[in-house]
Amino acid sequence: xxxxxxxxxxxxxxxxxxxxxxWLGWVTSTDHKRIGLLTIGTSxxxxxLMGVLALLMRSQLAQPDLHVVDPATFSQLFTIHGSGxxxxxxxxxxxGMGTYLVPLQIGAPGIAAPRLTLLGxxxxxxxxxxxxxxxxxxxxxxxxxxxxxxxxxxxxxxxGLGSDLWIAGVLLATTGVIIMGxxxxxxxxxxxxxxxxxxxxxxxCWSMIxxxxxxxxxxxxxxxxxxxxxxxxxxxSVFTSNTWNIGYQHLFxxxxxxxxxxMFFPYLAAVAEVLAVFSGRRFFGYKGTALSLLVxxxxxxxxxxxxxxxxxxxxxxxxSLTSIALLVPAGVEYFGMIxxxxxxxxRLRTPMLFALAFIPQFLIGGLTGIMVGTPVIDYHVTDxxxxxxxxxxxxxxxxAFGLFAAVYYWTPKVTGAMLSERLGRLHFWxxxxxxxxxxxxxFALGYQGxxxxxxxxxxFDGFAWLNLLASIGAGFLAVGIGVFVVNVLWxxxxxxLGRSGNAGDDPWQAHTxxxxxxxxxxxxxxxxxxxxxxxxxxxxxxxxxxxxxxxxAVGAEQEGAxxx
Amino acid sequence: xxQRRVFGTVFTLESAVAAFVxxxxxxxxxHAVVRRRAGRQPTPxxxxxxxxxxxxxxxxxxxxxxxxxxxxxxxxxxxxxxxNRTPVRVDVMGFQWCWKFGYPQxxxxxxxxxxxxxxxxxxxxxxxxxxxxxxxxxxxxxxxLWVPDLRYKMDAFPDHVNTFTLTLDHEGRWRGRCAxxxxxxxxxxxxxxxxxxxxxxxxxxxxxPIGTGTGTAx
Ligand code: HEM
Ligand SMILES: [Cu+2]
Numbered sequence: 001x002x003x004x005x006x007x008x009x010x011x012x013x014x015x016x017x018x019x020x021x022x023w024l025g026w027v028t029s030t031d032h033k034r035i036g037l038l039t040i041g042t043s044x045x046x047x048x049l050m051g052v053l054a055l056l057m058r059s060q061l062a063q064p065d066l067h068v069v070d071p072a073t074f075s076q077l078f079t080i081h082g083s084g085x086x087x088x089x090x091x092x093x094x095x096g097m098g099t100y101l102v103p104l105q106i107g108a109p110g111i112a113a114p115r116l117t118l119l120g121x122x123x124x125x126x127x128x129x130x131x132x133x134x135x136x137x138x139x140x141x142x143x144x145x146x147x148x149x150x151x152x153x154x155x156x157x158x159x160g161l162g163s164d165l166w167i168a169g170v171l172l173a174t175t176g177v178i179i180m181g182x183x184x185x186x187x188x189x190x191x192x193x194x195x196x197x198x199x200x201x202x203x204x205c206w207s208m209i210x211x212x213x214x215x216x217x218x219x220x221x222x223x224x225x226x227x228x229x230x231x232x233x234x235x236x237s238v239f240t241s242n243t244w245n246i247g248y249q250h251l252f253x254x255x256x257x258x259x260x261x262x263m264f265f266p267y268l269a270a271v272a273e274v275l276a277v278f279s280g281r282r283f284f285g286y287k288g289t290a291l292s293l294l295v296x297x298x299x300x301x302x303x304x305x306x307x308x309x310x311x312x313x314x315x316x317x318x319x320s321l322t323s324i325a326l327l328v329p330a331g332v333e334y335f336g337m338i339x340x341x342x343x344x345x346x347r348l349r350t351p352m353l354f355a356l357a358f359i360p361q362f363l364i365g366g367l368t369g370i371m372v373g374t375p376v377i378d379y380h381v382t383d384x385x386x387x388x389x390x391x392x393x394x395x396x397x398x399x400a401f402g403l404f405a406a407v408y409y410w411t412p413k414v415t416g417a418m419l420s421e422r423l424g425r426l427h428f429w430x431x432x433x434x435x436x437x438x439x440x441x442x443f444a445l446g447y448q449g450x451x452x453x454x455x456x457x458x459x460f461d462g463f464a465w466l467n468l469l470a471s472i473g474a475g476f477l478a479v480g481i482g483v484f485v486v487n488v489l490w491x492x493x494x495x496x497l498g499r500s501g502n503a504g505d506d507p508w509q510a511h512t513x514x515x516x517x518x519x520x521x522x523x524x525x526x527x528x529x530x531x532x533x534x535x536x537x538x539x540x541x542x543x544x545x546x547x548x549x550x551x552x553a554v555g556a557e558q559e560g561a562x563x564x
Numbered sequence: 565x566x567q568r569r570v571f572g573t574v575f576t577l578e579s580a581v582a583a584f585v586x587x588x589x590x591x592x593x594x595h596a597v598v599r600r601r602a603g604r605q606p607t608p609x610x611x612x613x614x615x616x617x618x619x620x621x622x623x624x625x626x627x628x629x630x631x632x633x634x635x636x637x638x639x640x641x642x643x644x645x646x647x648n649r650t651p652v653r654v655d656v657m658g659f660q661w662c663w664k665f666g667y668p669q670x671x672x673x674x675x676x677x678x679x680x681x682x683x684x685x686x687x688x689x690x691x692x693x694x695x696x697x698x699x700x701x702x703x704x705x706x707x708x709l710w711v712p713d714l715r716y717k718m719d720a721f722p723d724h725v726n727t728f729t730l731t732l733d734h735e736g737r738w739r740g741r742c743a744x745x746x747x748x749x750x751x752x753x754x755x756x757x758x759x760x761x762x763x764x765x766x767x768x769x770x771x772x773p774i775g776t777g778t779g780t781a782x
Contacts, residue, residue, distance in 0.1 A: 071748050145745050151722060152705040152746060157660075242724040245706070279600070281608035288618050310708060310743075311719045312726035317637045324633045331625040335618060338589065341596040343609025348601070356597065360590045367582035374636045376574050376643055379567070380715040383708060383743040449712030451743045454751035 028118070031523060032111035032187075035121050036100025037414065039180070042121075043093040046128055048485070050084040053077045055478055058438075062471035064459040071455035075143035076162070078453055080131070082146035087170050088128045090399055091259060094266040095177055095215070097406060098184040098208040100414070104514035105202045107193025107532050109524040112186040120179035127173025134162030134169075142166030145453060147256060150248050151239040154232050164233070171226045174219055181215030184208055193513075195535035202512045202538050203276075203283055203290070207269030210293040211262045218258035218301060225251040246313050253304035261300050263395060265293060267402025268333060268362075271355040274405050275337055277510045278352035279344025282539045285336035292329035299326055309378045316375040323373030330366055334359070349508070350424030354405035357432055362398030365390060368443070383453075386446025392439045404431070404484070412507050415491065416519040417500030423487040430480030437473025441466040511539035565733060570643045571715035574636055647695035647729050652765075654688065656700045658707030658720040658742065661749035662686065670769035680752050687756040688740065689774060691765035692732050700726045708744035711757055717743050732759035 026034055057077050060068040069077065103111050111117055134141030139160030144153040148166070151157055188205050201209075228248055232238035239245055276283040283289070303326065305319035337359055346352065368390040371377045381387060404427070412418050446452075450463050457463050494500040506515040516533050517526050526532055536543045600606045655666040662680035665688045667673070678686035690696045700709055700720040710717035718728050742753035760774055768774050 071751060075745075075748065075750075143747075149706055149744075157705055157747060240723060242721055245721060245723070279608065280602075281610065282612055284609075284611070285613045285618060287613065288615075310717055311721070312728075313721075313724070316640065320637060320640075321633045324629050324636075327629050328622060328625045332618070332622060334589065335621060338592050338596075339614070341600065342592065343611060344596065344600050345602050345606050345608040346597060346600045348597070356593060359593050360586065363586055363589055367585060370632070371575070371578050371582070374574060374578065374632070375640045376570050376636060377578065379717055380571050380575075380712070382717070383710070383745075384712075449710075449739070449741065451710065451741055451751075453745040456751055 030110075030114035030118060032099050032103050032114060032117065033414075033521065033525075035111075035114070035117050036096050036098075039092050039096030039099060039121050039124065042125060042128070043089045043096060046084055047089045047093075048481070049132075050081050050089060051478070051481060053081040053084070055474055057081065058471040058474035060456065061467050063468065064457050064461065064464050066456060072143065073140065074455035075145075075453070076135070076141040079143050079145050079148075079166075080134070080141050083131065083142075083166065083170065084128075085395070086146060086259065086263065087173050088124070088131070090263040090395060090403070091177055092124050092173070092180075093403060094211060094262055095180045095184065097204075097266055097270070098211070099180060101410070101514060102184055102188050102205055102208055103191065104517070104521060104525055105205050105512050106188060106191060106196050107513050107526065107535065108187060108191040109526065110191075111183055112191055113183045116179055117183045120176040120183070123176030123179070124173045125176075127169040127171065127176060129169070130165050130172065131169030134160075134165040137161040137165070147252050148229065149252075150229060150232055150245055153229055154236060154239045155234075156236055164230075167226050167230055167233075171223060174222050174226075178215055178219045178223075181212040181219070185212035185216065188212075193532060193535065199287070199290075200535055200538050200540075201290075203272045203286065204266070204269040204512075206290040206293055207265040210297040211265045213294075214258040214262050214297050214300060218255050220255075221251050222255035222259075225255065246308075246311065249308055249311065250304065253307045254301070256307065257304045258297070258300045260394065261296060263399050265296075267358075267399040267406070270406035270409070271358045271402045272337060272340070273510075273512065274351045274355040274409050275340045275344075276539070277409075277508050278347045278349060278355070279341050280347070280509070281340065281344050282511065282537070282542055283336060284339035284343065285332070286538055288332045289336040292332035296326065296329040299329070303373075306373050306378070309375045310382050320373060320375050324370060326373075327366075327370055334363070349408075350419070350421055350428060351405045351409035351508075353425065353428045354401045354408065357428070358398060358401045358405065361393060361401060361435065365393030365395075365398050368393065381446050383451060384446035385442040385450045385452055388452050389439050389442035389446060392442070397435045397439065401431070401435075404428075407488075409508070410514075411488075411491065412503035413514055413519050413521070415495050415500070416502050417491050417495050418503045418507065419487050419491050423483055423490075427480050427483040427487065430476050430483060434473045434476030434478075434480055438470050438477060439473070441469045441473075445470075506541065509541075509545070511542045513540060515541055565714060565731070566643055567714050567716040567730065570639050574639050578632075644728075647697075647731070649695055651695035651697035651729055652691060653697050653699065654690065656688070656698050656709060656720065658700070658702040658709070658746070658753075660704050660747050661742075661753045663688075663709075663742075663753070663755045665689075665755075667769055672769065672771035674769060674771060678755075680749065680754060685755050687737075687758050689758050689760060689765065689768050690730075690732055691762045692735055692759045694762060695729050695731045697727055697729045700728075705746045706744050707742045707746050707753070709740060710743035711738055711740045713738045714757075719744055735759050735761060 060066050060074060099111060099117060137160060139162060141162040144158055153163060188209055225248055272283055299322060302322040303319060305314040306323045308314040309316050372381060372390055408419055408424055445463055445466050450457060503519055505519055533540050533544045653669055655668055657664040662678050663686050664677040665686060666675040676686050678684045700718055702720040702722045704722060707720045708717050709720060714730060718726050737756055737758045740755045740757050742750055764774055
């Protein structure tokens with residue numbers, strides 16, 4: 001069955017003379033693939049910049065009493081590193097993946113409301129530029145931490161222009177992400193090809209549904225918190241009252257916990273797709289996983305107070321209950337992933353390596369998450385390096401590994417060329433060593449009493465050698481990411497020179513519809529003269545292969561009859 | 565040191581469970597990678613799901629979650645049971661970037677502060693064996709009083725007083741820190757907490773200085 005391109009007349013450039021291949025053609029494109037790629041590309045560039053800030057911090061902390069930068073600058077580094085990685089990298093990348101992949105996976109010719117999506121991207125870019133431009137102001141960038149509690153972040157205690165730019169930047173970028181979240185959700189709900197029922201959606205699409213629901217439901221709370229901060233910066237009396245100080249924390253974390261799952265589900269689902277494809281079987285426990293994503297998303301809106309156990313102003317029993325309850329849907333997702341590989345026929349290609357490492361590494365983040373969700377443990381370890389270790393296991397050892405799995409997996413579809421497998425393996429091993437060397441010692445540091453966000457520490461604190469290990473690990477990470485960058489740039493250059501050798505439509509023997517079109521896909525995703533395969537399940541291409549195989553077997557028995 | 569004891573119990577149990585779960589998952593992944601490699605020509609399973617097994621599994625998870633919630637909440641309440649004797653009261657004020665400890669019940673109205681620069685750290689003196697109620701507040705931004713050896717911290721908010729009670733069972737001196745980022749010198753906002761005998765504490769409240777000495781917690 002062929003999906004026509006109903007929007008063809010409205011989605012082209014309307015006859016205006018814009019060269020599609022030129023830069024103007026890119027930045028004004030209403031093609032969801034281009035908007036998705038712009039978002040992904042932008043966030044990868046910011047990812048590298050934020051990584052450089054992390055390296056600066058790790059060099060300062062490598063030994064006691066080092067002063068590579070002064071304490072004020074150090075505070076800017078962790079603030080912008082954390083804010084950048086969350087607001088401008090992992091969240092937009094996740095939504096960017098959705099923008100690129102969701103229409104393809106559901107057999108649609110485009111995204112709903114492409115111009116709005118483009119607007120969302122531009123708001124995001126503008127926000128990122130504003131936040132980073134704080135470094136160019138006299139007092140430097142914002143230095144209040146990524147959650148910027150008042151009264152520290154008010155005008156009295158953070159007078160710099162950098163703080164205003166931070167508020168404006170985060171506000172714009174988040175608005176952009178909310179808009180993109182809406183269009184992705186609308187697409188997956190309303191633009192599905194005939195036969196693509198909800199229970200035939202790929203796992204990745206389900207993850208985008210859950211994520212976008214959280215974007216829509218929780219992200220506005222961040223806008224409210226930022227507005228409150230802006231008001232408090234205009235009127236200093238606001239944050240002399242405890243009500244508004246603690247109120248800000250509630251607003252912020254109402255956003256702040258769901259955002260963690262927006263930075264998790266799409267990567268988890270990318271991992272799930274990779275695990276299934278490289279296990280040569282359909283994803284195990286599909287229904288349970290889809291349901292658990294929705295339960296997870298709903299619960300995520302009720303756990304925010306676990307960030308406030310030590311404030312003495314939250315209902316700790318209640319938030320502990322909802323937080324610990326999260327282990328049930330998380331356990332269901334692990335059931336699906338483990339079940340998939342246990343019954344698989346595993347090909348250890350680069351995307352699969354990252355996906356496999358995701359499983360135990362993210363688990364460390366999840367298990368320590370249950371610990372910090374337990375008030376009596378959290379009293380000790382909150383605001384210490386234990387939390388720094390926990391959050392980096394979730395976001396780096398987990399989500400970023402999923403991100404790399406996704407990049408290696410979908411690059412042949414996006415560019416038509418494969419990334420180098422050898423460099424990919426090198427990247428992988430450097431990253432595994434670096435990640436665990438960097439972040440594992442931090443659990444011990446926090447346990448021993450090292451607070452987070454300290455610019456330096458004294459030699460008698462006894463934190464020296466664990467910090468040195470962590471900084472050596474950061475060196476491995478830097479080299480590993482360097483290898484990745486070389487790999488990507490090299491491949492892109494080969495594509496530009498036309499020397500890449502085409503990867504083919506479906507180099508991995510994948511399951512979902514994006515692999516049923518050419519690489520890269522045409523403007524409206526599925527060429528009119530090529531019919532979509534019948535959508536018989538959430539793995540239509542696997543079904544097709546199975547049918548062909550059995551058909552071929554039957555055919556062989558009937559001597560010579562063709563199976564197709 | 566009820567906080568330290570409760571932390572120790574719960575942390576040990578959760579770490580043991582976490583380690584067990586981690587090892588099981590790691591073993592399953594390794595098993596899959598070794599046994600199900602394409603090179604060994606295994607046939608991929610075509611079983612899309614195992615709903616019955618999954619139901620039991622969810623039941624076990626939910627039961628464990630329920631146990632954990634109830635048990636840790638109970639431990640939390642143990643930790644915060646009101647003391648059976650009237651506590652000694654100390655007023656703690658965090659400010660950018662050091663601490664002030666006031667003893668409102670002392671005849672000499674003792675109050676201690678410092679600059680938190682170099683060796684000039686203020687000392688919070690408390691008696692052993694008696695509950696001490698700390699009343700925490702701040703006069704600028706949010707700080708957090710953390711005594712790592714006690715395994716406990718609590719935030720100090722401006723325009724708000726938080727209280728918690730601790731009982732130190734033996735003499736000694738421990739490091740305390742600020743745990744909530746509070747600006748440029750947050751990293752240096754340390755103090756000492758020193759437990760002395762009730763007699764020495766009494767003399768201290770009358771304005772006599774105390775001897776120095778260090779100790780380790782048990
Ligand atoms: C996807 C990747 C990453 C994400 C999402 C991320 C996120 C964060 C966040 C949210 C913070 C807290 C900022 C704050 O306290 O306001 C942080 C701090 C930090 N991160 Fe990362 N990070 C990532 C990668 C890395 C890497 C690769 C390194 C090491 C090379 C690193 C080193 C640090 C350091 C040293 C701090 C400061 C900790 C402190 O002073 O409390 N991060 N990161
Ligand atoms: Cu402080």
